[in-house]
Amino acid sequence: MAATAPTITLRRPDDWHLHFRDGNMMKAVVGETARHFARAIVMPNLVPPVVRGADAAAYAERIRAALPEGARFTPLMTLYLTEETDPADVRAAAEAGIITAVKLYPAGATTNSASGVRDFKKVRPVLEVMEQIGLPLCIHGEVTDKDVDIFDREAVFIDRTLDPLRREMPGLRVIMEHITTRDAVDYVRAAERNLGATITVQHLIINRNHILAGGIRPHYYCLPVAKREEHRVAVRGAAVSGDARFFFGSDSAPHLDHAKESACGCAGCFSATNAVSAVTEVFDQDGALDKLEAFLSLNGPAYYRLPANEERITLEKGEPVAYPAKIPTPEGELTVFDPGFPLHWRVVG
Template sequence: MTQDTLNLIRPDDWHIHFRDGDMLKTVVPATASVFRRAIVMPNLVPPVTTAAAARAYRQRILDACPPGSNFQPLMTAYLTETLDPDDLAAGHAAGDLTAVKLYPAGATTNSDAGVRDIRKVDATLKRMAEIGMPLLVHGEVTDPAIDIFDREAVFIERVLKPLMDRLPDLKIVLEHITTRQAVDYVATAGDHLAATITPHHMEINRTDIFRGGIRPHLYCLPIAKREEHRQAVR
């Protein structure tokens, strides 16, 4: 190992979708063979909205692990406007819930039950800030008037910045960022905001989606952006 190389023998995956049923049984063994821990996304149908549902989902994941595996799934709750803050706090204290995931309603897969008005969940977010429970954010607006390539940047201005002003002690992770605006904001917003980046958003730009014809396997949400943004997230 050279001075500029770090070998991760058992890395952690901080954003994974196991789904459920046959898909879960297929994906979990592959993940458990490489990773020690993973943050498990809660956007099932129906979504994981209680500590009890998270415990049950965690058990299904553990049941799908190979014999002798020490893989540790870290569970999240799906934020809705009717989520019970007391249940969240109890689940967090018991180790059943690591974080809460914010999906703006309609932003991505299985997000129809997500949040339509962020102010309606302020009480829940305030409780999370008090107990140190992180909020994981899919940072895109769903206003149909906003171009799909601008939804992350607009989310930062319309939703994230006002939220951090209201609740400066809330720990937030802006997930799978794709824009220069996100990089710049996370770099300057202080210790309570972090971000994750996917490998593919560091490797492709929006032109690649159409290079030589439409390439559907390069489509994802958030969608890849211009080359200047790819360079920024690298």
């Protein structure tokens, strides 16, 4: 009699950091997330960016209209913080349930971040409202100074910007997004309250050698860029620890292949298609499957003060899953993140 395949059942996961883009790209990728995830924090760095409550409401409608028939998925919308953001609009959008968070991009830090913040004093009134109403601030935590090495920009941001901000506004609820360094892990662990962090698929799996050793591999290039192996190990250790301050945010970021494979390639890894399998494989490799549900399904909702999903999914371990290498769009293909090892866990129910 054949042995029964190992299975895991957990609450349906959420993705606490995600890019859908817009138009044909959004229509091509939204189903990849909705297949396995119940909710996602949707990034606002469109062109033009999502800066007002009305923009977020309209974008949410476009996402819902693009969902495959029968999909059970809720987009959780964010506003793009600019130096002209109206505090009253932020308050109204939050109180109306239109937005779940506000996103802070230091100007020039990543894709479509030119409208981001240069002078933090100019956004203080918005942050004060957010502190009052408990609205989370999602932060791309890197400085953009040209004199700071790209591999040091997260650590410098913590010392130069984030820690002073949190000392001045201890009630502000902050999420350090897509952390990549031991510095960030240690900083989050030292926080007594009001600080969480998301961790991506790629930063669990790759270090900077995957991008640069033996040739440039543009589909591993993302921002924040992957760091040394010691940092990847620290980030992975945080994810599998069960610590409630760390939770999953894929930062799945679709770019067409011709935009990635160019003289000035775009930053971002598209992982929505195989994210659940890849994360489960990582936790299995580290003997931490008992912590998987916390990372994928429980810690994020708890930090955002939302209920965990009642619906369950089941994963089964078996022969490697054959995920597509490319996703077609009307403008061309985009490449699915390749973890570099077989994925044996598939969602079966």
